[in-house]
Amino acid sequence: MYKIVAAKELAPKIKLFEIYAPEMAEKAKPGQFIMVVVGEKGERVPLTIAGYDAKKGTIAFAFNEVGKSTKQLGLLKEGDYIWNITGPLGNPSEIRNFGKVLCVAGGVMIAPMLLQVKALREAGNTVVTVIGARIKELLFYREEIKALSHSFYVATDDGSEGYKGLDFLKEILAKENFDRCIAMGPVSMLKTVSEITKPLKIPTIVTLMPPMVDGMGMCGVCRVSVGGKMMFGCVDGPEFDGHLVDYEELVKRQRMLLPEERLSSVLWELGGCGCGRK
């Protein structure tokens, strides 16, 4: 059981939890993830670590309330307990002085990006950050990330704040040279960013969160094709060379059990299917 010591809403349906887990706090590094099991009947949900504090003994993670498990998680409050958390898992990010780094984060993944930006700054990089979301209401951490970045941009799918879409990246990249690009967000965003940086040969690292069950290399659900090779998101990743990932396949694999996930979520919200059984 892990205690929630702080719970905060970052944007509608996006929450950040701080958990008391001193052993994890001591070990966590940027880029790693945890597996969260809300209750005894719960799924194992992979979530990227968005913060850690060894002194306070806490780790933080953000999540989007989309399915049953994350919605259930969202009902928990400060002082409540989470049934089980395993972590840190996955390989930590490579953090060193690359020179000039472009960081692009979308949606809930803006939260762990803050950790990356911090670490990259501390390693002496020049950091240019872009945060994005579907609509402006879903953006968060504007000030926090801006304060840590040398330049800062905002983009939304509908243009309600900042640039509309990510096409403006091409202009930035045409003007300035970058040594590395780090992208965290939905697969469609990772794909777009990778397509933009590929002709310019900017090494691009994407964080993949494919579906997982155990998160430790046992199930193989998270297999992704990277440069034609089968890789496991959990133990070979979660970061991969963005120019080599087969995104089409990844999207299809993410949608594999979507009908079941929707059913589960709907039934839970309705309190059962009406047949009397819960």
Added chain:
Amino acid sequence: MAESKPKPKVKKEAVPIPKQPPEVRRRNFNEVALGYTEEQALEEANRCLQCIKPQCVKGCPVEIDIPAFIKLLREGKYEEGIRKIKEKNSLPAICGRVCPQEEQCQKFCVLGKVGDPVSIGRLERFLADWERARGFTNPEKAPPTGKKVAIIGAGPAGLTAAADLAKLGHKVVIFEALHLPGGVLVYGIPEFRLPKSIVQAEVDYIKKLGVEFKLGYLIGRTYTIPELLKERGFDAVFIGTGAGLPQFLGVPGENLGGIYSASEFLIRVNLMKAYAFPDYDTPIRVGRHVAVIGGGNVAMDSARSALRLGAEQVCIVYRRTREELPAREEEIENAEEEGIICKFLAAPKRFIGDEKGWVKQMECIAMELGPPDESGRRRPIPIKGSEFLMDTDTVIIAIGRTPNPIIQRTTEGLEVTEWGTIVADENGKTSLEGVYAGGDIVTGEATVISAMGAGKRAARAIHEYLMSKK
């Protein structure tokens, strides 16, 4: 007592174990074999000849005094009988169900020469179930030694080592990476073969011995072995991390939807209880035509689980013939009774998907058997031009599991083979002082009981090591 003497005429046939009828059990997850009644157990126990030089014990990886426990059973001394078993085996309810007795103790039973060997496993199960129904008594323990042992992995090897070390008076902490203890007993073996309540009861027994379980700790990430020894106050470590990594075929189309590794399929169904979805949150989708690739126990477990999840037809595709199937005969028969069909001498070449990226067909190639390979089994050789298509919307790949690699990658100085297993002697001693290993992580994928035997030997060696150390 009169019964303890061999009767002049011994029945050649073993007392059959009552089972759920195939047409019923193929649609539920309840246990298939129901276990002997007291009457049946006594009748079967009376078949034992009480050999002066018992051969059966030689076949038992944990050296249970089999004639002695059977004698106690038939004298009605169930309490003493189960205690006799537990001298050597802390998990009898599990072993009585999943041990391949036909390859071990029962293989050596002299009755086997004239008829059926004594059903040792079923008798073991009878006593274990009797004890569980009555409630466990508190086990005896040696006084505390002040030594602390870390066990990595709460599977058969780790649980056995933990129980033995705790009985010897050591403080034992088990680190389990998953959120439930049991290892392959909970994530691998299905409910209908080994009910999880039984695993839980055995785990509770080990907890009663004072063993502490830490769940959700992946050693190598949360702590490394050197950290456990140097910073966390442990005097010795036992590695029982098992072989859980899935192997894939490496053929085109393997990442299509509907293609599961057996590990994924069984983890979803067993550990996460996907068969009770949506009551439990983890889903699984099983289509109408399921193909299971492989012929071991894991393949049988997967096939029978798929059937229970509603598949119309489940076909095992194996590249050799029925004779070479590595699964237990009992499980093959159970599967056949339930209506699982087998396609022998065939192997997949590629998978073909629909427009949504879901598998719809599998191209196979026919095989013929050539001369024996290094495993002693006849090598399957593809027949040129024999490709054929099979309709399938769910594929489960059950061609073996490899050792979990994280410990090997994060423990400097730990000697490892080229197959990724840890190098250890017969007592589990590795290349590092105070570090022992046993089970599938040393041998590669094997049986529950061989892992338990390894856990047992390692516990003995760890005890000697701890007591010789100042």
